[in-house]
Amino acid sequence: GCGANETTNSAGDKTEGKAKKVALILPEKIGVNPFFQQMDEGAKKAAEEFGFELKTIESTDHTAIEENLRVAVAEGYDLIITSSFEAEDALKKVAGENPDQPFAIIDTTVDLPNVRSVNFREHEAAYLLGASAGLSTKTNTVGMVAAMDIPLLKKWTVAFENGLHSTNPDATFLVNYVGNFNDPAKAKELALLQASQGADFIAGAAAVGDLGVFEAAKEKGFYTAGQDVDRTELDPDHIVLSQLKGTDAVAYETIKAFAEGTYEAGVVAYGLKEEGVGLTYVTHESATPLNDFVGQEVVDQVKEIKDQIVNGELEVPNPLEN
Amino acid sequence: MTYRLEMKEMTKMYGSFKANDSISLSLKAGEVHAVVGENGAGKTTLMRMLYGMEQPTSGEIYIDGKLVSFASPNDAIANKIGMVHQHFMLFPDFTSAENIVIGHEPKSGMFFNRTKAAEQVQALGDHYQIPVRPNVKTAECSVGEQQRIEILKVLYQGADIIILDEPSAVLTPLEVKGLLKTIRQLADQGKSIILITHKLREVMEVADSMTVLRNGKVTGAVSKKDTSVDELAKLMVGRELHELSNRVQMKGEPILELRNVTVQEKTNKPLLDDVTLTVKRGEIVGIAGVSGNGQSELLQAISGLRSIQEGQLLIYGQDITNQSVASIRKAGLSHIPEDRYLWGAAKQASVEETALMGYQRKPDYRSYSFLLKAPFRKLVNSWIDKFEIKTGSLDEQAGNLSGGNLQKLIVARELGQETPLLIAAEPTRGVDIGAMEYIHEALLEKRNKGEAVLLVSSELSEIMSLSDRILVMYEGKIVGEINRSDASEEAISVLMAGGQQNEH
Amino acid sequence: MNTNFIRFLRPLFQPFVAIMIGLLTGAIAISVVGEPVLASYKEMWNGAFGNFYFFTSTLARATPIMLVGLGVALAFRAGVFNLGAEGQMVLGAVSAALAGVYLPGSGIGKTLLILLVGMLAGGLWSLLAGWLEAKFKVQLLISTLLLNYIAILFASYLVSDPFQDQSGSAALAQTVMLDQSVWLPKLFQGMSVHWGFVIAIAAALIMYVIFKTTSAGFEVKMLGFNPFFASYGGINKMKVMLVSMFISGALSGLAGTVEVLGTQYRFVDGALTGPGLAWTGLMATLLANSHPIGTAITSIFLAALETGAMGMERNTQVPLEVSSIIQSVLILFISAKITLKWWKRKKKAGGSHGTL
Amino acid sequence: MELFDLTLISSTLRMVTPILLAALGGALCARVGLFNVGLEGLVLIGAFSAIVGNHLTGSVFLAVGFAAIMSLVFSMLFAYMTIHLKANDIVVGVAINFLALGLTTFALRTIFDVKGAYYDKDMKGLPKWDIPVIENIPVLGELLSGHSPLVYVSFLAAILLYVFLYRTVTGFRVLSIGMNQVAAKSIGLKVGALQYLAIGLCGVLCGLAGAQLSLGQVTLFSEGMTAGRGFIALVAMMLGQSHPIGIVGSSLLFGFMDAISIRLQGFSLPTQFTQMLPYVITIFAMFLLRDRGMGSQHGNQQSGR
C-alpha cells in the first residue's frame, strides 16, 4: 500500500465545484463556422462574468450530438445549451427523457417544457441586404454565392432576392451553389463567373467560401458582403456590407437569464426588432467608413425599410414557412 | 582445379518440414550439371537458395573458392549467377530488347537508349546464336522465344553460372532441340550450367554430370559416362519402372463429336477453322501440333470456356454447343487444364479447396448447400495416397506445393470425376518419371474401362505411346489423322510443320 | 526458451507492438498540447468502455461500420473492389426512410419490410456497378466511386425537395420522423445500442458460416482467388460476381437502414456521410483481411477509437484534432505488419530486405 | 445565361490544376503497384504548408517549395508504412487523410491561433503570369495567359512525367515494377528504392497541388479545403489509365464538366442534378474507353486479398 496518502486535493476539487456548470454542446466542430465560434465566445464571456464553469463540447458528427447531450445530463450540468437544426432530434429525445433538466437551443425551436428555444429571423437581415443591393447596383445584376442548395439557406437566398426585387424589380438575380461549406476556391470561381455575367454586387453566403468571394471581388473589382460578423474591415474597398447575426449576444443572454433566474422555457426570437440580426451601417455601426458604392442615401432608404419591419408595417415572410 | 561453384551441406526448412537436407553439389567451368529428382524432391528450393530468393537454414555456397552469402537475387547476379525461371519473369508490355537489358540499360545521359539496346540484343543473340526479335513485345512472342529472351537476359547480365529450371517442359520438340544445342554451345564457351529437368533423355544428351535428389536428400552424384537412363530413373524413383499395360480393344459409340466447329474473335483469322472430330468409347485420341495452332482454343471450346461461332458440339449425342461449363461438366466431361497455375488451381487456396473444385455441388459431398467435409477429405486422402502427392496437410496452400505435386493433385481430381470423357492437356508437364508412369497408367485404365480421353500434348513420345488415333492440328485446322499403328515421329512432324499428309 | 509459449504469443505480438507505437505517438501529441498523458488516455478508455453506457454507445457506433465492412468484405472475397459502400448505404437509408413514411402498416412487420427495402435499394445500386462491369467492362473500382457521388446527390435532392420534412422549422434536408412502432428497439433501456447490432453480429456469423461450410461460399472465395480457376471449375463467374455485388450492396444498404431505424429515426442529409462510416467500414475489412468475425472485431475497435476520442474531447483539454491524430496514428500502425522478424532484422546491422 | 463563354475555359484550367497535379502523383504510385487514396490528405498538407511557408518567409516561391517538402515528408510516411511495414496501401491512405485533416486543423490553431480558416489580406498569392506573345492574341490570350505559374507547371509536369516514364532509364524501371513486381525483384532491381522515388515524386506533386489551391486559386487556408479533390484526382488517374497524357485528358474532361455544371445551375434543373453531371459523364467516358488498357483484372489484382 503506497500512494494512498496523496488523494486529498482531488476531494477538494469536488467540494469546490459549487459554481454552476454550463455545457455548450455544438452540433459540429467549431471549425469553419463563425456562427459557432461567436456562440462559444459569448458563452465564455457570460460564464466569466457570472462565475459559471463552462464546458464547450464539439461534436465530431451527427450521431455524436445525442451522445454528448446524454453525457452532459449524466455529468450533472446545470444548464445545457445546444444549437441548430442538427441537434433538434437529439434534444427532443434527451430533453424528453430528462424533464427536470433545463436546456436551451439556439437557432431552432424544440417545443418542450424544459427547453428554451432561441431563434433568429435572419431573413429580415437578408431582406435588408437584398434591398441595399437593389438600390446600389449600377449594372442591375446582383449575385449571391451560397453554400448549398438546401432548405435552410433559403432564409438567405430567397429573402435576399425578395429584398432585391422590392427596391429594384428589374434587377437580375444570379445565385450559385458551392455544394459544400468548405471550399473557398470553388466559391471564388462562382463569384468570378457571376462577375463575368455582369454582377457588380455579389453577396457571400457560403460559410468559409465567403473568403473566396472576397478575393474575387478584390481581383475583379466588384462589391460584396459578408455574413454573421462585420466583415467590412477585411477589405473596406470591396466588402461594403455585412449581414449580422448576434449568436454571441444570444449565448450570452441565455446564460445571463439563467444566472439572474429569468430563464424560462418557450420560444424567444431575435430579429431586427430585438437586434439579434442586422446589417452594417443600417442597424449597427461599423469601424470602417461607408463605401461610396452603397452611399449614405441608400443606407437611409434601407433604414426606413428596417423601421417598417421593426414596427410591423412590413412583414418579411420566412421562406421556410410556406 | 577449383570449382566454379560449390554448395556444401545446404539445408532448408519450411517450418518443421525439411525441403533440402544437407545437399552438396559442385560445378566446373564449361560444365553442364543436371539436377534431377521426383516432384517435390527439393530441386527448385535448392536453386532458389543459390539465386538468393530463399535463405538457407544452414549450408555454405562457394564461388571460385570464395565463401559467399546471398540476401537477394541482386547478390547472386553480382556473383555472375543467372536463373531462368520455369515460370518466366517477363514484362509482357515491354519489347524483347527492353526485357533483356532491364537493370543494365544502355544510356545516353539519363535517357534510355532503346535503339542501342536493340542493337546490343541483336548482336548478343547473333553471338550466342540465340535468335530473338528485339523490337517485338514479349506478350506477342511464342513460349520458345520467351525462353530465349530469358536466356539472353541472363547472358546480358554477364552470368557465368546459369540455372535453368525445367526449361524444356513448355517447349515443342523442335524448340527443345534448339535449346539443347544452345546449352551445349554456352558450355563450350565456358559457361557453367545447372539444368533441372525430368526428361532423362535430355539429361543424357547434354549433361556432363548429374545430382539426383529424393525427398530432399542426394541419392546419387554421377557423371554421364558412368550412368544410363535406367540407372538414373532408378535413383530417382527408388524402384524399377514398368511397361504400360495392354490395351483392350473395343468397338465404341462416339462420346464426343465436333461438327464443323469454328471459333473466331471479331473478324480476325479463325482460331479454330471448321474442325470436325469424334472421340469414341474406349479410345485415346491424341492431338499433336506445334503449340499455338489452336489446341488451347479447341480445349476451351469443348469445355465451354470459349464460345463457338459456328458448328456443333455433342457429348453422347446431347447438344452442348455454347452451354455453360457446369452443364458440360455435368454432361460428362472432366478436364486436366494445360496451365495449372492459370486454370487448374488458385495459389492462395488450400490443397483441400483446390481439390474440391467441381465437387462442391455433388450430392455426395453436399447436403442442403452445406459441404460435407468428412467424406470429401476421405476422398482427397485416397488421391494423395494413390498418387503419392507430397503435401504438408490438406490445409497447405496450393501455391506451396511443388509444381509436379500440384499437377498430380489436379490429375487425381479430374480422374476422380469418373466422367465418360476426359480432356487431358499436357497431363504430365513437369511431372517426374515415376508420377508420369502413374498418370499414363491411369489414362490407359480409363480407356480400358470403356471411357474416352482426348489427349493434347507437345510431347510426341507421350502422344505416340498413349493414343489410339493421332490428329494433327495446324493453323486452327485438323490437317491429318494417323492411326496408332502407322504413327512415326517423322510423319507427325511433317504434318505439324504444315506439310501434306503422305500416303501410308 | 519454451517454443510453445513463443508460438502462442506470436500472433499477439504484432497488434501489441502496433498499439504501443500508436499510443506512444499519441502521447507525444498530447504532451505537445501540455496535457497529462495517462489521464487523457484514461478518458479515452472511459469514453469507449468506461461503463456500460459508453460500452453500448461504442457498440451502437460499431453497428453500421460492421455492416458496411461485411459488405465490402464479401465483395473482396469475390475478387471485386467495391468502393461504393457510401452511396449504397445512403441510398439504402433514404429508401428505408421513405418506405417507413409512405408505406402503409406499422409494427414489426413493417420494420421487416423497411429493412428489406433498404437492402434492396443498396443491393440494386451496387448491382448496377456490377452489371456495368460485367456487361460493358466499365471498371468497378472507378464506377463505384463515381456512383457514390451520384447516389448522395440524389438522396440529397429527394429530402431537400419532394420528400422534405415540412413540419417544424423545415430547415433541414430530412424526411419526417418515422412512427415509433417501426423503430428498431434499443437493446437496453436508455442505452444507444439497438437491435441493429444484433443484426450486424448475426450477419457476421452467417457470413462466417457461409464461407466456412457452404458451396456458395466456396464458389465466391474461389472466384476471388482466381477467376480463371473458378470458371474452369464450372462456377458461373458472372452470376457469382453479380450476386456478390448485390449482397455486398445490400449489407451497406442495411447499414444505412439500421441507422435510420435504430438511431436517427429518419433520413437526414449528410448524417451518414459526415462521419465517414463507409471508409471506416472499408478499413475494418482491410484490417481484418476480409474475415467476417475479424471484421466484427475491428469494427468495434475502430468505433471504440471514435467514442474514446469523443470522451477525451469531453473530459480533457486535449483538442478534438489531437484525438483524431491519435486515431489515425493508431490505425496506421495497426495495419502495419510488424513482425518479430522485422525486429530481428533491425538489430542485424545492414540487414536486408526485398527478397521474393 | 450563357453556357459557353471564354471564362469557361480559363476557369476550367485553373480549377483543374490541383486535380491534375495530384492525379499525376497518384499515377506514379499506381505505376509502382500502390493505390494511393491518401492524395486528398497529401494535397491538404501541401495547401496548409504553402500558407505557413508564405507566412514565415514572405516569399511565395519559397512557400511553394515548403509545401512540396512537407507533402514529400508525409508521402514518405506512406512509403515507409507500405513498403517496409507492408501495411495495406488503402488503409494507410485513408489514415493519412484523417491524419492530414487532424494535423492541419491542429497546426492552424497552434501556429495561427485561429479556428476554421486563416486569411490575411496582406498575404500575396502566386502571381499571374502573362505569357509574352500569346497574351496579345485576342481569344487565346485571354484563355491561356494570366494564370498562376502552377497552372503551367501542372501541364509541364504531365509532359515531364511522360518523358520520365517513357524516355529515361529510371522511368523505365518504375514502369516495370507496376507491370510485374516479382520479375522486377528477380532481376535485382531496387524495387523499394524505386517505389520510394515514385511516392516521393507523388508527394511533391501533391504539395504543388495544395499550393495551387491555397496560394494560386485563393490566398488562404481553410480546414478541409481540398473538399474531395483528392478523390476526384483518383478517378482522373484511373480514367486516364495512369498515363500522363490520359490523365491530362481525363482531368480536363472532369474540370470542363464541372465548369459546365456550375453554369447549368441557372437553369431550372435542381442543383443536385447539375452537380451529378461530371460524375455521370465520367462513367460514360469509361464506357467509351472500355476496351482499352487495363481490363477489369487490374481491379482484381488491387483488391485486398
Ligand SMILES: Nc1ncnc2c1ncn2[C@@H]1O[C@H](COP(=O)(O)OP(=O)(O)OP(=O)(O)O)[C@@H](O)[C@H]1O
Ligand atoms: N514456401 C514453401 N512453404 C512450404 N513448403 C514448401 C514451400 N516451397 C516448397 N515447399 C515444399 O518443399 C518441397 C520441395 O519443393 P520444390 O519446389 O523444391 O520441389 P521440386 O523438386 O522443384 O519439385 P518439382 O519437380 O515438382 O518442381 C515440396 O514438398 C514443397 O511442397
Ligand SMILES: Nc1ncnc2c1ncn2[C@@H]1O[C@H](COP(=O)(O)OP(=O)(O)OP(=O)(O)O)[C@@H](O)[C@H]1O
Ligand atoms: N508465382 C509464384 N508465387 C509463389 N510461389 C510460387 C510461384 N511460382 C512457383 N512457386 C512455388 O515455388 C516452387 C517452385 O516452383 P517453380 O516455379 O520453380 O516451378 P516448379 O516447381 O519447377 O514447377 P513445374 O513442375 O511447373 O516446373 C514451388 O513450391 C511453387 O509452388
Ligand SMILES: [Mg+2]
Ligand atoms: Mg520445381
Ligand SMILES: [Mg+2]
Ligand atoms: Mg516441377
